[in-house]
Amino acid sequence: xxxxxxxxxxxxxxxxxxxxxxxxxxxxxxxxxxxxxxxxxxxxxxxxxxxxxxxxxxxxxxxxxxxxxxxxxxxxxxxxxxxxxxxxxxxxxxxxxxxxxxxxxxxxxxxxxxxxxxxxxxxxxxxxxxxxxxxxxxxxxxxxxxxxxxxxxxxxxxxxxxxxxxxxxxxxxxxxxxxxxxxxxxxxxxxxxxxxxxxxxxxxxxxxxxxxxxxxxxxxxxxxxxxxxxxxxxxxxxxxxxxxxxxxxxxxxxx
Amino acid sequence: xxxxxxxxxxxxxxxxxxxxxxxxxxxxxxxxxxxxxxxxxxxxxxxxxxxxxxxxxxxxxxxxxxxxxxxxxxxxxxxxxxxxxxxxxxxxxxxxxxxxxxxxxxxxxxxxxxxxxxxxxxxxxxxxxxxxxxxxxxxxxxxxxxxxxxxxxxxxxxxxxxxxxxxxxxxxxxxxxxxxxxxxxx
Numbered sequence: 001x002x003x004x005x006x007x008x009x010x011x012x013x014x015x016x017x018x019x020x021x022x023x024x025x026x027x028x029x030x031x032x033x034x035x036x037x038x039x040x041x042x043x044x045x046x047x048x049x050x051x052x053x054x055x056x057x058x059x060x061x062x063x064x065x066x067x068x069x070x071x072x073x074x075x076x077x078x079x080x081x082x083x084x085x086x087x088x089x090x091x092x093x094x095x096x097x098x099x100x101x102x103x104x105x106x107x108x109x110x111x112x113x114x115x116x117x118x119x120x121x122x123x124x125x126x127x128x129x130x131x132x133x134x135x136x137x138x139x140x141x142x143x144x145x146x147x148x149x150x151x152x153x154x155x156x157x158x159x160x161x162x163x164x165x166x167x168x169x170x171x172x173x174x175x176x177x178x179x180x181x182x183x184x185x186x187x188x189x190x191x192x193x194x195x196x197x198x199x200x201x202x203x204x205x206x207x208x209x210x211x212x213x214x215x216x217x218x219x220x221x222x223x224x225x226x227x228x229x230x231x232x233x234x235x236x237x238x239x240x241x242x243x244x245x246x247x248x249x250x251x252x253x254x255x
Numbered sequence: 256x257x258x259x260x261x262x263x264x265x266x267x268x269x270x271x272x273x274x275x276x277x278x279x280x281x282x283x284x285x286x287x288x289x290x291x292x293x294x295x296x297x298x299x300x301x302x303x304x305x306x307x308x309x310x311x312x313x314x315x316x317x318x319x320x321x322x323x324x325x326x327x328x329x330x331x332x333x334x335x336x337x338x339x340x341x342x343x344x345x346x347x348x349x350x351x352x353x354x355x356x357x358x359x360x361x362x363x364x365x366x367x368x369x370x371x372x373x374x375x376x377x378x379x380x381x382x383x384x385x386x387x388x389x390x391x392x393x394x395x396x397x398x399x400x401x402x403x404x405x406x407x408x409x410x411x412x413x414x415x416x417x418x419x420x421x422x423x424x425x426x427x428x429x430x431x432x433x434x435x436x437x438x439x440x441x
Binding site for chain 1: 262263267270271272274275278279284287288291292293295296299300324373375376379390393394395397399400411415416418419420422423425426429
């Protein structure tokens with residue numbers, strides 16, 4: 001009863017993957033070998049059950065999630081294109097984003113240290129801190145702790161968390177929707193951060209109490225990010241984004 | 256960077272199949288979601304270098320790599336015996352079903368929730384990944400050996416023998432499960 005035909009051949013036969021000649025020969029063999037014939041039937045049956053069980057249904061929100069991620073990637077190509085992993089490759093840890101986050105955080109903080117050691121001015125150090133806080137917020141799952149498109153929820157949220165009251169306005173009609181706010185730390189100081197959006201660009205507006213007098217907005221660029229700083233009413237503001245400098249200045253005017 | 260539109264046009268229609276492949280490799284819906292998203296981002300970034308007429312094998316190879324990265328990380332994180340090690344010899348007799356749970360408890364849980372008569376899915380989940388992926392690509396996606404070889408980075412002969420061994424496993428597992436069901440019934 002057991003047949004000397006290899007299992008491979010039965011399996012390839014039912015897939016129609018045998019070369020023409022072998023295929024014909026095996027078809028003939030099947031007619032005379034009940035063992036192979038019943039095996040072929042059994043394997044076909046398993047295949048049918050699998051096909052009938054179908055694909056694992058995809059979560060309905062996955063396409064929109066991926067479209068959004070693609071749009072963001074197209075808008076902000078900060079990561080170099082990964083080579084197409086065509087064939088077997090070294091297994092790279094999967095949570096690449098987290099790894100990249102740690103790497104960038106390390107890089108940014110070591111750069112900051114370097115500046116400090118080389119005696120960079122306080123201003124540059126501050127800029128570096130603002131930039132790394134901005135980058136950090138982009139790397140997190142969510143850049144905000146309190147979500148709102150309504151300024152009346154965000155402003156009271158800061159009360160008691162920071163020692164000043166930042167200007168909070170929803171500028172959605174002007175094309176700068178308020179996403180929300182969070183607490184951050186700049187130069188060892190607790191600061192408020194307001195998060196605005198401009199199309200797909202995220203803007204962090206950091207705010208902290210200062211003794212300094214009012215100052216007009218001044219724009220600088222660092223590592224491809226625009227930094228706009230100004231002081232008004234005893235509160236220092238710093239807007240950081242990859243958004244165009246002109247548009248960032250417009251946001252400062254609106255605030 | 257190129258706009259996503261051309262890439263989306265070609266790649267988005269394959270998302271259901273990509274998710275299915277990632278799910279069967281990872282046996283977790285949420286991990287599969289992450290893997291598919293990661294793969295689509297990687298594919299998009301590498302899309303300029305794509306020079307083929309068929310996006311599917313190229314894309315699925317990226318999805319598969321993302322899933323394996325996730326699997327490796329999970330194994331390292333859990334520091335447990337992997338499924339391949341739990342089964343003595345890739346082609347040998349599968350161990351008892353509960354042994355597989357030591358690999359990833361979530362997998363077994365996920366499968367226990369499945370319909371009782373869905374034995375075949377549970378048997379598939381118990382296959383070692385190298386066999387599971389070729390069975391999924393062949394039986395659920397209906398791909399040919401050449402395309403499967405391209406996706407898995409092997410040759411047609413390897414696909415043929417892995418598929419045969421995968422089917423052999425499935426057959427034995429199903430026979431064992433059916434036998435157990437019968438004894439339970441009595």
